[in-house]
Every structure is written in structure tokens, then in C-alpha cells.
Amino acid sequence: MPRIVVDVMPKPEILDPQGKAVHGALPRLGFHAVTDVRQGKRFELEVEAADDATLAEVHELAGTLLSNPVIEDYAVRVEA
Amino acid sequence: MKIGVVTFPGSLDDVDAQRAVRLAGGEPVALWHGDHDLLGVDAVILPGGFSYGDYLRCGAIARFAPVMTEVVAAAQGGMPVLGICNGFQILCESHLLPGALIRNNHRTFVCRDQVLQVENASTAWTTAYTAGQQITVPLKNGEGGFVADTETLDRLEGEGQVVVRYVGQDPNGSLRAIAGITNERGNVVGLMPHPEHAIEDLTGPGTDGLGFFTSAVQALMSV
Numbered sequence: 001m002p003r004i005v006v007d008v009m010p011k012p013e014i015l016d017p018q019g020k021a022v023h024g025a026l027p028r029l030g031f032h033a034v035t036d037v038r039q040g041k042r043f044e045l046e047v048e049a050a051d052d053a054t055l056a057e058v059h060e061l062a063g064t065l066l067s068n069p070v071i072e073d074y075a076v077r078v079e080a
Numbered sequence: 081m082k083i084g085v086v087t088f089p090g091s092l093d094d095v096d097a098q099r100a101v102r103l104a105g106g107e108p109v110a111l112w113h114g115d116h117d118l119l120g121v122d123a124v125i126l127p128g129g130f131s132y133g134d135y136l137r138c139g140a141i142a143r144f145a146p147v148m149t150e151v152v153a154a155a156q157g158g159m160p161v162l163g164i165c166n167g168f169q170i171l172c173e174s175h176l177l178p179g180a181l182i183r184n185n186h187r188t189f190v191c192r193d194q195v196l197q198v199e200n201a202s203t204a205w206t207t208a209y210t211a212g213q214q215i216t217v218p219l220k221n222g223e224g225g226f227v228a229d230t231e232t233l234d235r236l237e238g239e240g241q242v243v244v245r246y247v248g249q250d251p252n253g254s255l256r257a258i259a260g261i262t263n264e265r266g267n268v269v270g271l272m273p274h275p276e277h278a279i280e281d282l283t284g285p286g287t288d289g290l291g292f293f294t295s296a297v298q299a300l301m302s303v
Binding site for chain 2: 065
């Protein structure tokens with residue numbers, strides 16, 4: 001069965017305290033190469049068929065429930 | 081004057097809100113999130129708590145509770161609606177108020193008595209105050225940072241839609257120290273601090289919060 005992946009990320013201009021917390025922990029663990037961290041969410045949706053109608057529905061779902069467009073961006077892709 | 085208080089799974093301050101309504105001279109009515117019914121109330125309060133465990137995002141799932149269909153329609157028709165803390169988050173997720181609430185910038189839960197300045201004393205929930213008045217009510221949240229884009233913030237400030245602002249150090253990273261806002265019509269108000277916890281000297285820092293509830297009761301009586 002096909003799987004549709006929806007990635008939700010905080011918008012670049014929105015403060016991401018969780019990402020900041022992770023970033024703050026890196027030097028304490030000896031990692032110094034990373035200059036910024038942002039944390040998002042990944043949703044995996046199992047569907048009967050990844051046709052156009054289903055994709056349109058998922059886009060709608062992603063923009064209403066899975067993400068809040070005020071603070072988050074989303075991306076939809078089909079995973080074989 | 082009947083003021084409904086919605087209980088969601090995870091609501092915490094619903095009984096406190098009902099008590100505040102009673103002390104303000106109104107008749108509290110318990111509403112259930114799963115019902116498509118406002119039981120003939122004249123106003124609605126969405127109380128604080130952790131609706132649906134705050135899974136996904138605070139208020140994101142509560143927005144789709146059956147009772148919210150009725151609340152949104154009633155609010156658009158002019159009914160006074162007050163969202164406190166989680167209730168504020170639900171109002172933003174429902175698009176009844178602009179902006180969103182994100183995790184506190186210092187990443188820790190904050191719980192303290194907070195001084196607020198009343199900026200707009202003409203909403204359905206703030207006529208008992210005067211503009212510029214400072215009040216003290218408890219604040220307790222982990223995701224209380226109010227954010228919106230610059231254009232929205234400018235509009236909120238320009239149109240007098242900022243209802244209360246934090247005085248002193250911003251407790252959660254809210255942009256422009258905004259603690260509460262209203263819609264254009266002034267009937268829907270959301271705020272992060274908890275006026276329902278400042279209605280009696282015995283159980284709070286004072287009675288400064290009672291004005292939110294007496295405002296609504298008086299506004300409804302004068303209709």
C-alpha cells in the first residue's frame with residue numbers, strides 16, 4: 001500500500017525553542033559543526049492509492065489539521 | 081445570564097471558570113465538547129487545561145470537537161466568547177482570533193502572579209476595567225508565546241485589538257508582550273493569564289480577575 005509522507009516544519013521566522021534546546025546540547029556532547037537546528041514533525045499516511053484525488057485530500061488535511069499555516073510550512077510526497 | 085463553560089477531555093479550569101461566573105452574578109452552564117448544543121447560553125468560556133492532551137499542537141484537535149461548530153457559528157453571530165490559556169489556543173486554531181501560541185522561549189513552564197495592563201476596556205469581557213489599568217492575575221503555561229506576522233501584529237495594535245499586555249519582563253516570549261487579543265467586533269477575547277484564579281482573596285492574589293466575568297454579565301443584562 002502506498003504511503004504519503006507529510007513533513008511539517010516551523011516557519012523560518014518563527015522561534016523554534018525545541019530546536020534551540022537541541023542545538024544548545026550539541027557542544028556539551030562534543031559536536032561543534034552544527035550552526036542551527038530546527039525541529040519539525042513527520043506524518044506517515046497509509047492510503048489505498050496515491051492518486052490525484054487522494055493527494056488533493058492529503059494537501060487539504062495537511063493545511064488544516066496537521067499544520068497550522070500561521071506558524072508552520074508543510075511538504076507532501078509519495079513514498080513508494 | 082447563562083454563561084456556558086465547555087469541558088474538553090483534559091480541561092483543567094472548567095469548574096474554576098464556572099465558579100467565577102457565579103461570583104460575577106451569572107448562571108454557569110456546563111457544556112460538553114461532544115455535544116452539538118450550546119443549551120441556550122448567552123456567552124461561552126473555553127477554559128484552561130490540556131484539551132486532548134495537547135497532542136499535535138495545543139488546541140488543534142479541540143478545534144474539531146462537535147461543540148466548536150456551534151461556538152464558531154455563535155461567535156461569528158456576535159456571542160461573547162472568552163478563551164483562557166488553552167481556550168485562547170483553541171480560539172487561534174479555530175481562526176476566531178489571529179496568530180498562534182508556541183512554546184515559551186525559555187522552554188520552561190511558567191507559573192506566577194503576573195501584572196497586566198488593560199489596553200482595551202471596550203470588549204464584551206473588559207468593560208469593568210479602564211484602559212491603562214494594571215491588574216494582577218495568575219499565569220501558568222508552557223506554550224504561551226503569542227506569535228503572528230508583522231502585518232497582523234501591526235493591525236492588532238492599530239485597531240486596538242490588543243486587550244491585555246504583560247507588564248515588566250515578558251514571561252513567555254510573546255511578541256510585543258501581548259497577553260490577550262480580541263477580534264474586530266470585540267466579542268471574542270483570548271488571553272493566556274487566568275483571571276478565573278483571581279476572583280477571591282482566599283484563593284488567589286486578589287480579585288482583579290473578576291472584572292472579565294462581571295463585564296460579560298453586565299453586557300448581557302444591558303442587551
